[in-house]
Amino acid sequence: MEQLLDDLQQVMDGAFQPSHPGAIAHLDPPPLSASIAADLICAGLNNNLLAEELSPSLSHLERQLCAWFAERIGFPAGSSGVAASGGTLSNLIALVAARHHAGLDHTPDAVVVVSADAHVSWHKAARVMGLQNDAVREIPVDGQGRIDLQQLEDELTALSREGRPCIAVVATAGTTVRGAIDPVSALADLCSRLGRWLHVDGAIGAVFALSPTSTHLLDGIARADSITVNPQKVLGITKTSSLLLVRNPSVLAEAFSTGLPYMEPALEHDHGGELGLQGSRPAEVLKLWLGLRQLGESGIEQVLSAAIARREYLQQQLDPNRLMILSGPLHVLACRPQRGQAQQHESWSIETRRLLLSQGIMVSRPLHQGRHHLKAVLGNPHTHDGLLDQLASALNQSVEVRP
Numbered sequence: 001m002e003q004l005l006d007d008l009q010q011v012m013d014g015a016f017q018p019s020h021p022g023a024i025a026h027l028d029p030p031p032l033s034a035s036i037a038a039d040l041i042c043a044g045l046n047n048n049l050l051a052e053e054l055s056p057s058l059s060h061l062e063r064q065l066c067a068w069f070a071e072r073i074g075f076p077a078g079s080s081g082v083a084a085s086g087g088t089l090s091n092l093i094a095l096v097a098a099r100h101h102a103g104l105d106h107t108p109d110a111v112v113v114v115s116a117d118a119h120v121s122w123h124k125a126a127r128v129m130g131l132q133n134d135a136v137r138e139i140p141v142d143g144q145g146r147i148d149l150q151q152l153e154d155e156l157t158a159l160s161r162e163g164r165p166c167i168a169v170v171a172t173a174g175t176t177v178r179g180a181i182d183p184v185s186a187l188a189d190l191c192s193r194l195g196r197w198l199h200v201d202g203a204i205g206a207v208f209a210l211s212p213t214s215t216h217l218l219d220g221i222a223r224a225d226s227i228t229v230n231p232q233k234v235l236g237i238t239k240t241s242s243l244l245l246v247r248n249p250s251v252l253a254e255a256f257s258t259g260l261p262y263m264e265p266a267l268e269h270d271h272g273g274e275l276g277l278q279g280s281r282p283a284e285v286l287k288l289w290l291g292l293r294q295l296g297e298s299g300i301e302q303v304l305s306a307a308i309a310r311r312e313y314l315q316q317q318l319d320p321n322r323l324m325i326l327s328g329p330l331h332v333l334a335c336r337p338q339r340g341q342a343q344q345h346e347s348w349s350i351e352t353r354r355l356l357l358s359q360g361i362m363v364s365r366p367l368h369q370g371r372h373h374l375k376a377v378l379g380n381p382h383t384h385d386g387l388l389d390q391l392a393s394a395l396n397q398s399v400e401v402r403p
């Protein structure tokens with residue numbers, strides 16, 4: 001036992017520490033205590049969301065929680081969803097369901113239209129689905145990192161002309177590098193006019209619809225056909241925690257149901273294993289439910305608005321004469337020097353990141369539009385203003401201003 005504990009300690013000592021106040025590099029906030037406890041309980045229960053008989057109460061809880069999220073986001077009553085182990089999987093499930101719904105299962109030249117700042121998971125989805133190399137059509141973004149509507153419309157017209165079917169248009173609500181939100185309402189108008197499936201990849205941003213102070217940022221989200229929500233990324237639900245919500249409750253079972261011949265029929269709804277790609281899976285919904293209960297409505301609002309406030313506070317202190325700042329309305333901010341070539345930005349990013357690490361601050365170093373940036377995600381409630389002051393002054397000082 002002693003040896004085991006020693007070995008365990010070594011692993012723990014070498015772990016990334018999301019609860020450190022300086023852990024602001026990624027979308028991995030400190031875990032909520034209720035969520036940690038729920039993970040343990042979930043393991044102890046060892047239920048299986050594959051089928052109702054293996055998780056009677058937890059299957060029910062998952063449906064209830066999907067319905068709660070759907071309703072809070074503004075979907076019509078009766079819409080549904082499924083939990084998945086991460087946003088990559090939620091996006092893939094959405095795209096497979098949209099393809100099936102459009103009758104394009106056997107059409108390998110079909111495409112999905114996203115913005116240039118959309119998440120890399122769309123490329124994975126296209127590969128898994130056997131689509132062609134050019135299947136992920138990336139539309140340029142405007143100066144705020146939002147999809148360019150005119151170019152999107154032009155692309156959709158060009159695709160129709162070429163006879164390339166479109167599985168879905170993706171609106172990203174919270175892009176990975178700067179937290180930009182595509183104009184969801186305008187995209188919904190366009191998609192309903194052209195009869196296209198609209199998926200909102202809200203892995204970062206969709207939870208902000210839960211808070212009265214930020215829900216306006218997601219205007220139009222309720223008009224989507226499907227939405228990816230990742231409570232693991234901002235709210236502190238232990239990994240993994242992702243939901244795929246769908247407006248039309250039958251699309252998931254239509255795409256994935258196999259009949260599960262070795263299970264008793266589900267009593268009211270479909271088995272969890274009939275609604276997505278995963279078969280056996282843990283009751284991840286328990287830690288989401290308990291985490292949300294720990295926060296309560298006011299706690300959720302507090303976590304989300306404090307994250308945005310920290311980003312605003314940092315942004316105010318950065319010198320725009322020295323730094324080009326890329327941000328959006330959420331809690332994510334990236335920057336790079338105003339001047340210089342890509343190679344100089346790369347060495348600047350390496351050196352500055354190292355300097356910050358030596359001060360106990362961990363930022364990330366995304367390569368974006370061909371240039372290295374430093375990125376801060378301000379979702380860590382332990383990050384205090386003093387640390388942000390220190391970060392801002394290090395960033396400002398890392399870049400010389402020419403007289």
Ligand SMILES: *Cc1c(COP(=O)(O)O)cnc(C)c1O
Nearest residue numbers: 086087088119121176201203204
């Ligand atoms: C993180 C992210 C994903 C993928 O989520 P995982 O849980 O890491 O699989 C998808 N889309 C966006 C916009 C993301 O930021």
